[in-house]
Amino acid sequence: MTTREAPAVAVRGLRKSYGAVEAVKGVEFEVRPGEVFGFLGPNGAGKTTTISMLCTLIRPTGGSALVAGHDVVRERDQVRRNIGLVFQDPTLDGYLSAEQNLRFHAELYGVPKDVVGARIRQVMEMVALWDRKDAKVNTFSGGMKRRLEIARGLLHSPRVLFLDEPTVGLDPQTRSAIWGYINKLRHTEDITIFMTTHYMDEAEYCDRIAIIDHGEIVVIDSPEELKASVGKDRVQIQTADDATAIAALKERFDLDAAVREGTVTFAVASGEAFVPRLFSELGVPIRSVSVSRPSLDDVFMNYTGSTIRDAEGESGGQSYMRAMARR
């Protein structure tokens, strides 16, 4: 039996290995009912592997996970009945109309005949596709297909909706429209949302996020708490001689700097007040300087030692190729 208060997702020591590759190394977390929970990490961090285990698409190597109160290994069917999936690979039938795709799904999930028509209309209106219900899906843009997949994922009124990189590869307008639907969902449906992303700006919309890196969760909290925990501003400078500037920052100010995304980057309390001292005392010509408040990028850097983009450069090649192959 599940109760309203029980976690929507409860994960203990969950592991997955592919041969010698330990993709997920014993993660632990709980997702509260009604929450939008984000799983944030660079390419190859283990996000898709984790979400696939929670959705019963792949079998864990160890540990346990309950979704909507059901065990992902022992109670696969119950888990599947209680979840909606929107994955990176589109699984719509291009030769059917949008509405036919949803009808097919409703039959698979046993949505009662007397409610199915109204429910299809409701979810299609939610993603602004009702007026295109009769069009064949292979005439849809990538964004429209993703919206239709979200509608389909919601059709059988799941307790937990899993979204794997729901906005990847979409233009900014469609990305923001999709976030509009996700926000609307919080108010209109009794649902928990679990999503993966490697977009920092999108993680901001989540109630809580778990940062995953190299198969391990490094921290879990709300975006606000995470940013507050960093406590320092980020300063980025372009200099005539980066190596000398990094050495001078250490020697004169005892600051640890590194080249991140092409600029000398370091964290310091009250960044703006520090800039005049920097110019007068660094001893290396500075071409430009920028100061920013802690963002989730800084949170990521603070907890993992690299920016998410640098981390993708270092570990993402293989999974980037897989992601491209999947498209």
Ligand SMILES: Nc1ncnc2c1ncn2[C@@H]1O[C@H](COP(=O)(O)OP(=O)(O)OP(=O)(O)O)[C@@H](O)[C@H]1O
């Ligand atoms: N089927 C597989 N066989 C072998 N290795 C795999 C397989 N699936 C994933 N991996 C490896 O497991 C690790 C985690 O991959 P995963 O896809 O879970 O990462 P991710 O964070 O979701 O990245 P992406 O954003 O690219 O999907 C990577 O090192 C990846 O190469």
